[in-house]
Every structure is written in C-alpha cells, then in structure tokens.
Amino acid sequence: MEISVHVPELSKALQRVQGIVEKKSAMPALANALIRTEGKNTITVVATDLEIGVTGRYAANVAVEGSISLGARALYDIVRSLPEREVSLKQLPNRWVEISCGKVNYRLVGSDPDSFPNIPDEEDIKMFPVEPGLVRDMIEKTLYAVCTDETRYNLTGVFCEADPDGERLRMVATDGHRLSVIERPMKHLPQLDTGVIVPRKGLTEVKKLLEDKVEEASMGYTQTSAIFKKDGVTLTMRLVDGRFPDYNQVIPESLEREVVMNRQRFQDALRRTSLLSPNKEQGVKIELESGKIMLSANNPDLGEAREELEVGFEGDPITIGFNFRYLLDALSVLEDDEVVLSLTDELAPGVLTGKTSVGYKAVIMPMRI
Amino acid sequence: MRRPRLCCLDLDTFFVSVERVLDPRLNGQPVIVGGQPGQRGVVAACSYEVRRLGVRSGMSLTDAGRRAPRAIYLPARQDTYGEFAEQVRTIARRYSPVVQVASIDEMYIDFAGCERLYKKGEDRSDDATIERVVWEMIHDIQDSLGLPASAGIASSRSTAKIASGQAKPAGVLLIPAANEAGFLAPLELRKLPGIGPVAAGKLESVGFRTLGDIATAPLVELRAVLGAWAELVKQSAQGEGVSSLGPERPAFKEQDEDGAVVSSISNERTFSRDVRDTEVLESMLCALSERVCWRARKRGVKGRTVSLKLRTGGFDTLTRSRTVGSATDAENEVYEVVRALLAAARPRLVPVRLVGVALSNLVLDKQLPLLSQRGELQETVDAIRDRFGYESVRLALGKTGKAHKKPGI
Numbered sequence: 058m059e060i061s062v063h064v065p066e067l068s069k070a071l072q073r074v075q076g077i078v079e080k081k082s083a084m085p086a087l088a089n090a091l092i093r094t095e096g097k098n099t100i101t102v103v104a105t106d107l108e109i110g111v112t113g114r115y116a117a118n119v120a121v122e123g124s125i126s127l128g129a130r131a132l133y134d135i136v137r138s139l140p141e142r143e144v145s146l147k148q149l150p151n152r153w154v155e156i157s158c159g160k161v162n163y164r165l166v167g168s169d170p171d172s173f174p175n176i177p178d179e180e181d182i183k184m185f186p187v188e189p190g191l192v193r194d195m196i197e198k199t200l201y202a203v204c205t206d207e208t209r210y211n212l213t214g215v216f217c218e219a220d221p222d223g224e225r226l227r228m229v230a231t232d233g234h235r236l237s238v239i240e241r242p243m244k245h246l247p248q249l250d251t252g253v254i255v256p257r258k259g260l261t262e263v264k265k266l267l268e269d270k271v272e273e274a275s276m277g278y279t280q281t282s283a284i285f286k287k288d289g290v291t292l293t294m295r296l297v298d299g300r301f302p303d304y305n306q307v308i309p310e311s312l313e314r315e316v317v318m319n320r321q322r323f324q325d326a327l328r329r330t331s332l333l334s335p336n337k338e339q340g341v342k343i344e345l346e347s348g349k350i351m352l353s354a355n356n357p358d359l360g361e362a363r364e365e366l367e368v369g370f371e372g373d374p375i376t377i378g379f380n381f382r383y384l385l386d387a388l389s390v391l392e393d394d395e396v397v398l399s400l401t402d403e404l405a406p407g408v409l410t411g412k413t414s415v416g417y418k419a420v421i422m423p424m425r426i
Numbered sequence: 427m428r429r430p431r432l433c434c435l436d437l438d439t440f441f442v443s444v445e446r447v448l449d450p451r452l453n454g455q456p457v458i459v460g461g462q463p464g465q466r467g468v469v470a471a472c473s474y475e476v477r478r479l480g481v482r483s484g485m486s487l488t489d490a491g492r493r494a495p496r497a498i499y500l501p502a503r504q505d506t507y508g509e510f511a512e513q514v515r516t517i518a519r520r521y522s523p524v525v526q527v528a529s530i531d532e533m534y535i536d537f538a539g540c541e542r543l544y545k546k547g548e549d550r551s552d553d554a555t556i557e558r559v560v561w562e563m564i565h566d567i568q569d570s571l572g573l574p575a576s577a578g579i580a581s582s583r584s585t586a587k588i589a590s591g592q593a594k595p596a597g598v599l600l601i602p603a604a605n606e607a608g609f610l611a612p613l614e615l616r617k618l619p620g621i622g623p624v625a626a627g628k629l630e631s632v633g634f635r636t637l638g639d640i641a642t643a644p645l646v647e648l649r650a651v652l653g654a655w656a657e658l659v660k661q662s663a664q665g666e667g668v669s670s671l672g673p674e675r676p677a678f679k680e681q682d683e684d685g686a687v688v689s690s691i692s693n694e695r696t697f698s699r700d701v702r703d704t705e706v707l708e709s710m711l712c713a714l715s716e717r718v719c720w721r722a723r724k725r726g727v728k729g730r731t732v733s734l735k736l737r738t739g740g741f742d743t744l745t746r747s748r749t750v751g752s753a754t755d756a757e758n759e760v761y762e763v764v765r766a767l768l769a770a771a772r773p774r775l776v777p778v779r780l781v782g783v784a785l786s787n788l789v790l791d792k793q794l795p796l797l798s799q800r801g802e803l804q805e806t807v808d809a810i811r812d813r814f815g816y817e818s819v820r821l822a823l824g825k826t827g828k829a830h831k832k833p834g835i
Contacts, residue, residue: 207751212797233797307796337789357645357657380793406796422796 058092060100061145063116064136064158064195067102070115071133073290076262077111078129084174085424090129091173092146094122104129104174107295109259110176115290124170125154132156135163136254177295182284184275185245192274193267195228196260198239198390198417203257204232211299215260218252225416229304231275235383236304236420247278255283259294259395266290293388308404308420312392316370317412320396326364329379330354333362339410340424345400346374354381377403378426384409387419429552429603431537431579432668433560434586436517437567438574438595440531441471444510445500447572456497463491463499470502474595514567514575521563524813534583536813553624557600564598580606584662586606588617606665608785611638618662625652635819637663691729693717700739702777708765713824714783715761720816722785723808726792728753729785732760734767739777746771753789756804757821759784 071090074110079087084107091103100117103110125148136144141159149155156163196215204212209232216229220240227240231239263285267274274287278296285292330341334354344351347370353363377400388396393411403426409419441459446452456475461467464763469485476494491496511530518525524536537559541552549555560577567575578589579600588610593599602610610618615626615743618637628651634640640648640663649654661667692713711734721730732754733747746767754760764783772778807819 231796231797234793236796302797338792340792355645357649360646361644378792404794420796421793424794425792 058094058125058148059119059121059145060094060147061118061120061143062100064139064142064144066115066117067144068133068137070113071136073266074102074111074129074230075133076258076265077104077106077109079106080130081274082106086126086168086173088128088130088161089126089168089173090132091124091126091170093124093170094119103173105174105176106258107174108256109262109292109294111262112176112291112293115249117379118203121148123148125152126168126170126173127154127165131165135165160418177253177282182277182279183247183248184277184284184286185241186273186275187245189205189267189271189274191241192276193264195226195239195241196264196267199228199230199237200257200260200264201386201390202230202232202237202419205257206232209233209299211297212255214256214297215256215335216252216254216301216304219246219248229301231304234422235387236307238304238308238418238420240416247276252301253278254297254299256294256297259283259292262292262294266288266292307406308418309399309401309408312401312408314345314370314372314375314400315335315397316350316368316400317396318350318366318368318398320388320391320394322366323396323398324385326352326366327381327384327388330364331363331385333359334381338424339380339382340378340426341384342376342378342426344374344376345370347371375400376426377407379407379421380424383421387421389416397408428539429541430581431540431556432581432583432586433535433537433556433577433579434528434583434590435514435533435535435563435575435577436590436594437514437531438576439471439473440511440573441502441507442473443573444503444507447510448506452498453688456494457486457500458490458494458497459500460490461487461499461501461503463487463495472497483589510571512572513571514573517566517570518563520566521559527635530670534586537579553600553602557598560598560600561720564596568596580665580666582606582662582667584619584667585610585665587619591617601665607638610663610665611636611641613637615640618659620655620662622661628652629723641665689788690733690784690786691718691721691725691727691788692733692735692782692784692786693721694735694780696737696780697778700776700777704768704772704775707768707778707781709824710781711764711768711783712761712821714781715764716821716824717816718759718783719757719760720808720811722755722788723804726790727788728755728791729788730754731785732763732767733782733783733784733786734764734771735736735780735782736771737766737780739779741779743780744771747766747786749787753787753791755785755791 074090074187081386087106093101095101097119098116099114101112101114103112118415135156139158139161144156144158146156152167154165154167199215199387201217212231212233218227220227221294223246224242225240226243226246229238266287277284281296283294283296330352331354331357334341335356350366350368355361387409391411393414397410397412403423406420406422434684442457447460454645457473458469458476458481460470465487467487469481469483469487469490472481476497479494481490481494484526507530510601515525515533518533518535522535522540526534527588528534537556541555544559545555549558560579564575564577567573574596576590576593576596577598578586578593580586580589581603585601585606589599589601614638615621615629639753640660645660648660652659652824695710730753731747731749735745735746737743748763748767750763812821
C-alpha cells in the first residue's frame with residue numbers, strides 16, 4: 058500500500074479512534090488502527106475494542122492499494138507533530154511502514170491487517186435522521202449519571218426508549234444513587250419496543266462525534282447493536298445485554314416542597330460549602346425554611362462551613378443531606394438561570410429541574426445526616 | 427423497614443424486692459441489702475425509704491449505717507436473686523424472642539416488628555400497642571413473682587435505658603420516635619449511660635449543661651473533650667445508636683464493637699491440618715467473605731480494598747490486596763476478588779495453614795439507595811440474621827467444605 062494524505066485529515070481520523078483503542082488488551086490488534094484503501098481517492102480508518110467500532114472515510118491519493126495495521130497512539134502522536142501539509146505512508150516488506158513528510162522519516166512496525174477483528178457490516182439497518190445538537194444535549198444530560206461500577210452491568214449504559222405515544226425519545230441513566238431522565242420530541246423515531254441500553258463508552262464517542270459542527274447525523278438500532286453515522290464516520294456499538302430497572306417507580310410524581318433558586322448562586326454556594334464536607338462521604342446538609350435555604354458541611358478533621366441563601370420558599374421546614382457531587386453534576390448540565398429543587402422528606406429522593414426548560418429531571422437520593 | 431423498638435426492663439430495688447417477697451413483713455420498711463453496718467462491704471441494694479436519707483447502692487456499709495441507723499440490714503443472697511432473675515427472663519421471653527441480659531436486674535427486649543402480632547382493635551397506634559403489651563409484661567412479673575419493674579421503650583438502647591430510669595417506680599414510659607430528641611434534650615448529662623462524673627465535669631467546664639447541648643454541638647468541640655468517644659456520645663444524645671439486639675454477643679464481638687471506628691474488618695481461620703485442596707480453600711474464603719461483608723453491613727460501612735492473607739504450612743505469611751472501583755459490602759464481589767488473589771498468590775499447590783479476608787479503606791455508607799444494590803434478598807437475609815443470629819442463613823458454598831459453584835447473590 059502506498060498513499061499520500063493531507064496531514065490535518067489523517068490527524069482528525071486518528072484522533073477519532075483514540076477513545077476506542079484498547080491500550081492494555083491482551084489482543085495487540087485492539088491497540089491498532091487499520092488503514093485501508095478504497096478506490097483511488099479514499100481510505101478508511103478503522104478501530105475497535107470489540108464492543109465499539111469506528112469506521113471513517115477520508116480523502117487520500119492512493120498510489121498502491123492495500124491495507125496496514127499500526128499502533129494507533131504512536132501513529133497519532135507522529136502525524137499531529139508533522140511539519141508539512143502532506144504525508145505519505147508506504148508499506149515495506151515484513152510489515153514495516155515508512156512515513157515520510159518533507160525531510161522527516163519514520164519507520165514503524167505494523168501487524169498483519171488480516172488479524173484485525175471484523176467490524177460487523179450494518180449496511181442493511183434502517184437509519185433515521187437525527188438533529189445532532191439535540192442528541193448531543195440528551196447524551197450530555199444523562200451520561201454523567203451512568204454507573205461506572207462494572208458489577209452493576211445493566212446500569213453501565215444509557216437506556217433509550219420511545220415514549221408510549223411514539224413522539225419523543227427518552228433517555229435514562231442511573232448509578233443506583235441518582236438518576237437522570239430526559240425526553241425530547243423527535244420527528245423520526247426508530248422502533249424501540251422494549252428500549253435498549255447503549256454503553257457509556259460508546260455514547261462518549263457519539264458525543265465527541267456530534268461536537269463538530271454538523272448539520273446531519275443518523276442513528277439506527279438492531280437487537281444487539283446501535284449505529285451512529287455522521288460525515289462518513291460510522292460508530293457501531295454492542296448494546297448492554299441486561300434489563301434496565303423499572304425507573305418509573307423511583308421518579309417521584311408529586312413533591313411537597315419546591316424551592317426556586319438562581320442556578321449560579323446555588324452552584325457557587327454548594328462548591329464553597331463542599332470544601333468542608335467529609336472527604337470520603339461528600340455530604341452537605343441542606344436546611345430549608347421560610348425565606349431561606351442553608352447549606353452546611355462538617356468535616357471532623359477540619360471544621361465547619363455554613364452558607365445561607367435567600368429564597369422565595371413558604372412551607373414546612375426540612376433538613377436533608379445530599380452528596381454535593383450529585384447536585385453539582387445535575388446543576389452543571391442545566392442551562393436555565395433558575396432551577397427548581399423539589400423535596401418530600403429526608404428519606405425520599407429530591408428532584409432538580411430547570412425552571413423554564415422542560416423534559417429533564419435529575420432524581421437524587423439523599424444521604425443520612 | 428421495621429421500626430426499631432427496644433425495651434429496657436429494670437427491676438426496681440431488685441434485691442430488696444426479692445427479700446420482701448420472701449418476707450412480706452419487710453414491705454414499707456427501710457431495707458438495706460449487703461451486710462451489717464460496720465462490716466466491710468457496700469450497699470448492694472436499698473429501698474426507696476432509705477434512699478430518701480441519702481443511702482445509695484455502692485455506698486460503704488459504714489456510711490450507710492451513719493445515715494440510716496434504724497434500717498433493716500440484710501446479707502445479700504446472690505443465688506436466690508439469680509433464681510428470681512431467671513424467672514423474670516422467662517416471663518420476658520414469652521413476650522419477645524430476643525431478650526438480652528444486661529445485668530442481674532436489667533435486660534433489653536426487642537419488640538421490633540411485634541406491632542401486628544399484638545395489635546388489638548382499641549389500640550390507637552402501634553406505639554399504643556407496644557406500650558400496652560409492656561404494661562402487661564410488667565403486671566405479669568408483678569403478679570406471678572411479686573416483683574415491681576419499670577420499663578422504657580425507645581428506638582435506641584441508650585434512650586430506652588434513660589426512659590426506664592424516668593419511669594421508676596413501677597412505670598412504663600414509651601418515647602415516640604418523633605419525640606426522642608425533645609425527651610433527651612433537657613436532661614442533665616449524667617443521665618446518659620456512659621457519661622460518668624469525670625466526663626460530665628469536663629463537659630460542664632466547657633459549657634455543656636444538658637443532653638440537648640451535646641446533641642447540637644459541633645463534633646469538633648466534643649472531640650476536644652471526649653476524643654474518639656465523641657461521635658458515639660453525640661449519637662446517643664440525639665437518640666440514635668444501637669437500635670436492635672442481634673443475638674450475636676461476646677463470641678463475635680471481634681474487634682469492632684458497634685459504632686467503634688476501626689480501619690479494617692477482617693476474619694481469618696487456621697485449619698486443623700494444612701490444606702492443599704483449592705476447593706476447600708475457596709470454600710473457606712467464601713465463608714470468610716460472607717462474614718466480613720455481613721459485619722461491614724452491620725456497621726454501615728463499605729470497603730474499597732480487599733485483602734487476602736495466606737500462611738503456608740512452612741509458616742510463610744503473605745498478604746495480597748486489591749482496591750476495587752467502588753466501595754463494596756457484597757460477599758459475591760469480595761469473594762471474587764479474594765479468589766483471584768488466591769490464584770495469583772499460590773501458583774503451586776503449596777499446603778496452607780491459615781487464610782484470612784479483610785476489607786479496608788472503609789467509608790461510611792450514608793448514601794441512601796435509589797435502586798437497591800442487592801435487592802430485597804440481602805436485606806431480608808440481614809434482617810433474619812439480626813433476629814436469629816448469623817448462622818441462621820448462610821451461603822451453601824462456604825458451608826460444605828467443597829466449592830460447588832459461585833455464590834449466586
């Protein structure tokens with residue numbers, strides 16, 4: 058194989074695979090990127106960790122057709138530091154690959170491209186157009202709540218389902234302590250009878266993919282995998298094979314107390330108070346009474362913090378504890394200037410929503426205080 | 427979840443009461459049990475009649491003689507009192523299966539979950555049901571043995587004990603859950619079991635007067651006076667603390683009493699003869715993991731580091747640890763880790779003399795679950811154990827001495 062590529066183009070292609078390649082796998086091919094020619098003007102760059110695969114098509118001048126498999130990290134580090142605009146990759150005997158760019162020369166040891174794992178071809182899956190910004194926003198508002206503990210496998214992804222009337226897409230994530238749910242109207246909805254769990258790592262890549270300015274993207278599902286496409290890049294991921302818990306029963310329907318707060322001020326006060334929260338527990342105490350909300354934290358080794366905010370609240374007072382991290386996570390994805398914190402009692406979940414925006418809810422279980 | 431309901435049953439002037447049952451002429455008379463004035467020894471018990479004169483249990487007989495020269499002095503008959511105490515316990519056990527003896531004249535009875543068992547139409551609430559039943563028990567003791575007793579009922583041991591003191595003589599005092607803090611707040615410091623004259627003096631010197639002061643004080647201030655004890659005292663003053671009576675007592679106190687802060691929880695076992703069979707070792711590791719996790723859950727802590735201790739027949743001891751992603755108190759997770767550690771630490775089938783499992787890097791588990799981690803099964807198992815003991819429910823894998831399959835929780 059011998060090709061010549063625009064450096065920024067190849068750099069973008071290789072950046073895209075960095076989140077997917079497995080550096081510590083027992084299978085060396087999983088740390089590699091596969092570069093394959095397609096006709097005279099196109100190459101595809103492929104990477105997989107066996108759960109997620111990415112395939113991107115990029116412009117190139119193909120002199121000799123073929124394919125090479127190279128360590129993705131090293132190749133990316135080389136390409137992005139190259140001085141000139143054009144780089145050529147040439148296959149040498151014994152799987153050596155020569156990279157030349159102006160007067161710069163590298164020789165890299167490649168692997169057998171035939172041992173590169175196959176990414177399932179999903180050509181026949183029905184794809185639906187989606188609005189990139191909308192999907193990215195939905196991912197952002199749920200991804201933070203996904204469980205990172207592999208022993209709770211069924212919670213390690215975001216649950217996606219169509220709402221019963223088939224007009225909105227709903228995405229739900231939980232780690233067992235807090236839950237995030239968002240619902241948005243969508244013109245074209247894939248048929249999701251039971252809902253699917255899309256893995257965290259895959260959605261992180263989707264979010265990155267949708268961050269570039271793009272007008273069009275599409276997605277599709279099968280029983281076992283999800284596919285996202287944009288600009289010649291295809292992300293294929295194996296769905297989490299598990300049953301998502303019945304999340305509806307933990308979302309409180311009506312709450313006794315509601316307090317409206319300025320998001321920024323609440324966030325700042327929480328950050329300041331949290332400085333004296335006990336190291337491992339991350340608890341802050343919230344006391345709500347008529348006209349004010351008080352945040353306090355008590356670290357037995359350091360001391361105490363206390364901050365008061367004036368709020369327009371009338372109702373029975375309540376004292377409740379929360380992991381401040383969970384509150385801050387939810388606050389950081391809300392865009393409203395005003396947020397609403399709804400509480401029932403000190404043992405029941407609290408709900409954080411935007412005051413004007415609709416469709417997003419963060420449900421947070423309290424801590425004992 | 428069941429509401430904790432602990433009853434502290436205290437026999438009023440127990441030794442005196444027994445003497446009065448045996449000799450009714452003593453009724454209404456000033457009685458002191460312990461010996462004769464001038465003898466070496468102390469007052470073991472005294473009737474309310476002489477308490478008015480300033481006589482107290484524990485006072486020397488000489489002192490007592492000075493204050494109450496005309497009282498009737500009797501020698502203590504421990505065997506007889508013991509027999510009566512046993513009969514009282516027998517009666518108490520008719521009312522609840524979980525009875526914990528604290529001393530010869532004091533016991534704790536767990537009534538948690540008994541509301542529906544005893545409910546009658548006229549009871550206005552669960553509290554009323556339990557209060558009525560405890561009165562029945564007190565009357566039962568009075569009628570069949572002739573002994574007056576008092577009882578306090580609350581959601582923690584220390585509050586129940588204080589309530590029984592306030593209920594004396596021959597009364598019952600139930601503190602509704604919502605009123606516990608209010609009940610404790612105005613009481614003087616010495617009322618709290620564990621605060622003696624020295625601690626009370628120290629606390630008073632820095633401005634603490636009542637249990638309410640303690641309950642609302644910042645922990646840092648209490649630490650300065652009470653040290654490591656501060657957290658427990660504060661909890662008790664808030665009406666929290668030991669809220670159920672597991673039948674697990676001295677045999678399994680191990681190194682962590684309830685509420686004590688220790689940095690790790692571990693259990694180990696020495697085999698009667700060295701073991702080479704991996705399945706037997708794994709079975710023992712499963713049993714130890716189960717035990718360690720159960721103890722962690724009882725204390726409300728989770729650990730991030732799991733360790734395996736191994737001592738070979740040749741007396742080489744090695745420890746292997748692994749820190750897991752999120753803190754755990756689940757036996758299946760801990761077992762999988764120690765099993766992997768065992769495989770890595772014992773490449774050849776060397777004979778093993780001792781294995782141990784430890785959970786460290788502990789964090790308090792104050793976060794309430796939105797979705798229960800192990801479901802109701804684990805909670806039910808723990809509830810059964812709280813009531814009937816650890817051995818009442820066990821993973822089969824740890825029991826058989828042979829590993830058949832992975833634990834399936």
